[in-house]
Amino acid sequence: MSKRGKRHGGLEPDFVKLGPLEFHPVVFPVSALLILGFTLWGFLSARADAAATEELFSATLGWIATNFGWFYILTANLLLVSVGVLIFSRFGRIRLGGADCKPDYSRGAWFAMLFSAGMGIGLMFWSVAEPMNHFGSPPGILSSGSPEAAREAMLITFYHWGLHAWGIYALVGCSIAYFAFNRSLPITIRSTFYPILGERVRGIGGHVIDILAVVATLFGVATSLGLGVLQVNSGLHYLFPERIAAGSSDAGTTVQMLLIAGITLAATASVVSGLDRGIKRLSQGNLILAGCLLLLVFCLGPTSHLLDAIVQNLGNYLSRVLPLATWTETYRVGDDNPGGWQHSWTIFYWGWWISWSPFVGMFIARISRGRTIREFALGVLIVPTLLTFLWLTVFGNSALHEELANGGGILAAVNENLSTAIFKLFEHYPLSRLTSGLAVIVVITFFITSSDSGSLVIDTITGGGHPKPPVIQKVFWALLEGAVAAALLFAGGLKALQSAAITTGLPFALALLVMAFCLFKGLRAEQSTRRDG
Numbered sequence: 001m002s003k004r005g006k007r008h009g010g011l012e013p014d015f016v017k018l019g020p021l022e023f024h025p026v027v028f029p030v031s032a033l034l035i036l037g038f039t040l041w042g043f044l045s046a047r048a049d050a051a052a053t054e055e056l057f058s059a060t061l062g063w064i065a066t067n068f069g070w071f072y073i074l075t076a077n078l079l080l081v082s083v084g085v086l087i088f089s090r091f092g093r094i095r096l097g098g099a100d101c102k103p104d105y106s107r108g109a110w111f112a113m114l115f116s117a118g119m120g121i122g123l124m125f126w127s128v129a130e131p132m133n134h135f136g137s138p139p140g141i142l143s144s145g146s147p148e149a150a151r152e153a154m155l156i157t158f159y160h161w162g163l164h165a166w167g168i169y170a171l172v173g174c175s176i177a178y179f180a181f182n183r184s185l186p187i188t189i190r191s192t193f194y195p196i197l198g199e200r201v202r203g204i205g206g207h208v209i210d211i212l213a214v215v216a217t218l219f220g221v222a223t224s225l226g227l228g229v230l231q232v233n234s235g236l237h238y239l240f241p242e243r244i245a246a247g248s249s250d251a252g253t254t255v256q257m258l259l260i261a262g263i264t265l266a267a268t269a270s271v272v273s274g275l276d277r278g279i280k281r282l283s284q285g286n287l288i289l290a291g292c293l294l295l296l297v298f299c300l301g302p303t304s305h306l307l308d309a310i311v312q313n314l315g316n317y318l319s320r321v322l323p324l325a326t327w328t329e330t331y332r333v334g335d336d337n338p339g340g341w342q343h344s345w346t347i348f349y350w351g352w353w354i355s356w357s358p359f360v361g362m363f364i365a366r367i368s369r370g371r372t373i374r375e376f377a378l379g380v381l382i383v384p385t386l387l388t389f390l391w392l393t394v395f396g397n398s399a400l401h402e403e404l405a406n407g408g409g410i411l412a413a414v415n416e417n418l419s420t421a422i423f424k425l426f427e428h429y430p431l432s433r434l435t436s437g438l439a440v441i442v443v444i445t446f447f448i449t450s451s452d453s454g455s456l457v458i459d460t461i462t463g464g465g466h467p468k469p470p471v472i473q474k475v476f477w478a479l480l481e482g483a484v485a486a487a488l489l490f491a492g493g494l495k496a497l498q499s500a501a502i503t504t505g506l507p508f509a510l511a512l513l514v515m516a517f518c519l520f521k522g523l524r525a526e527q528s529t530r531r532d533g
Contacts, residue, residue: 015464020472024464026207028473031214031462035480042487042496053491057499064351064502065343070328072350075509077325080167082516083377086174091523092374096174097181103370107379112287113367114384121228121446122352123161123391124439128421130157130345131396132414135403139329139341145411150400151316154309157396158317159324160349161388163381168353170380172361172512174373175519181369183522186465189213189358193514195521210461212508213358217461218477219504220355221454222484223497228447229259229485230419235440238423239433246417257486263444264482267451268475282452286445293438294394300429301398302405309397314389344498351502354509362457399425451481 016025023029045053086092095101103110134153136144143149175192185191190206197205233256236244245251270282298306329342368376399410402425413424422439426432455478462477463469488496 015466015469020470022466022470023462023473024210027210027214027464028462030207031211031218031458032476032480034211034215035218035484039480039483039487042484042491046487046491050491054496057491057496061348061499061502062343064506065347068506069343069347072347072354072505072509073326073328075354075513076164076168076350079171079512079516080164080325082520083167083170083174083381085520086170086373087377087381090527091520092377093372094178094182094523094526095370095372096177096376097369101181101370103368105367109284110367110379111383112284114364114380121224121231121443121450123388124422124443124446125227125231125419126157126161127392127395128399128410128425129414129418130160131392132399132403132411132421133418135400136411136415137341145403147404150404151312153400154313154393154396155316155320155324156345157392158313158389159321160346161392162317162385163321164325165349165353166381166385168357168512169360169364170377171516171519172357173364173368173380174376175515176362177365177368177376178373178519178522180365182526187362187366188461188465189362189511191465193518195518195525196514209511212511214458214461216355216357216504216508217359217454217458218481218484219500220352220357221359221450221481222488223352223355223501224450225260225447225481225485226489226497227419228443228450229256229263229489231422231443232259232263232440232447234417234419235423235436235443238420238436239440253490256489260482260486260489263447264451264479266444267448267455267482268478270448270452272471272475282445282449286442286449289438289442289445290391293435293442294391296431296435296438297398297425297429298394300431300435301394302401305401306394306397310390310393313393313397317389348498348502351505351509352498354505354512355501357512358461358508359454359457362460363453366456395422395425402428451478454478454481 015022042053105113131150131153134156135149138144138149138152139156140152176187176189179185179191179194180187183191183194185194188210190197190201190209193201193206193209200206201209233244233252234246236255237246237252245255327342364380371379399421403410406428410421410424410428414421423436426435426439429435452474455474458477459469459474460466463473488500
């Protein structure tokens with residue numbers, strides 16, 4: 001029997017009650033069946049022919065990147081420009097939740113949850129691995145391993161983790177928050193399309209939008225969880241080489257599956273405890289732990305060099321972000337693999353951020369009631385970006401300094417196994433076992449916050465905008481996230497993770513452009529109503 005919640009303007013939560021479950025009758029079962037089907041296929045196909053499965057993921061990644069790379073780049077730029085318009089236009093004065101609404105969380109708690117949900121595991125995995133990759137294989141005509149290559153490596157890494165990523169999140173989060181808190185619509189993705197669909201968002205169009213959001217979110221989160229497990233496995237192998245197998249072996253794969261199972265159960269416990277008790281406290285806790293790790297590396301590493309580097313890196317990024325943002329490798333047509341570098345890096349990142357955007361956007365919308373659009377956009381865009389740049393400089397430049405000054409061997413280790421990068425850096429400093437152990441703990445806590453935040457968001461969407469969906473459904477999605485991460489690792493490792501992010505992000509990229517149009521249409525309508533009133 002369909003149950004309608006308390007009426008919310010022109011649209012209200014729409015879910016069916018079946019025993020202890022309360023879910024949308026179309027979005028929940030279709031999303032669950034699609035994802036369960038993929039998970040089963042991943043395990044069975046990899047078991048039957050692992051090489052063929054990995055080749056399929058590689059071919060899919062290459063085809064999408066070659067044919068739609070320009071679209072990803074255009075989308076990321078348009079969304080960032082849209083956020084800039086929100087900040088500097090009259091729309092920035094609008095308060096999410098109404099003129100008298102007060103924020104639910106302090107700024108400190110708000111920033112902690114923003115950063116933990118948006119970047120955590122990925123930064124731990126790539127903060128050393130990515131700069132070292134670009135240092136060893138720069139995309140231009142620079143000599144690999146040179147000081148110039150090191151400078152360009154940090155510029156490109158900043159570009160991938162900077163304003164464009166957070167611009168995507170800010171646009172989605174602002175759209176969801178505005179239509180939920182100011183238009184009294186359910187807090188779900190389809191509500192953001194109300195200005196062009198009206199009541200038809202209840203129909204097949206709305207179902208498709210929410211299903212796309214669920215699939216994109218789950219695979220985006222699973223990509224991060226997979227990266228986290230690879231790194232935890234490498235860290236534990238570094239700390240306990242005789243007890244924990246490396247990830248490249250069959251025994252290492254077993255360890256990764258066990259790690260996914262164990263950490264997913266911990267994330268499930270956090271999901272059960274709720275937003276305030278679970279996610280909020282864990283987000284604050286792992287931000288403290290991450291800050292301790294950052295401070296340790298800053299103090300143990302080349303401190304003066306790092307202070308110089310943050311200034312130069314930031315200036316280099318600000319002066320060159322525009323040409324980077326419109327670079328598509330158009331004129332590398334004579335190469336054996338034209339566009340191949342950008343396909344493996346920039347297009348992967350834009351697809352990953354887009355696939356994460358329903359999750360991060362809805363999560364930051366839920367925690368941002370009471371803030372003006374200008375405060376929201378600046379907070380989401382600027383503060384996490386600066387924290388990200390600080391983190392990348394401390395870890396990335398420390399590794400580059402060791403390689404340039406002391407021939408540290410980090411690059412060789414990264415070329416062999418990306419997930420070992422950060423632990424190879426720690427070998428060059430005192431207290432290496434302490435920093436490695438702390439890094440493992442930080443990755444695990446980021447894993448938990450990403451998983452339980454993702455479960456909360458997916459359960460809200462598949463509950464038709466249910467304000468408080470049953471806990472058992474959150475548990476289901478938390479367990480399914482772990483299963484998908486396991487299937488991707490089992491079926492193709494890092495290549496499968498990249499393919500999943502890019503593939504699921506493609507259809508949602510178009511949805512995001514339409515979402516931006518709907519947001520401005522809604523804001524203009526509100527301004528017109530205020531003037532007429």
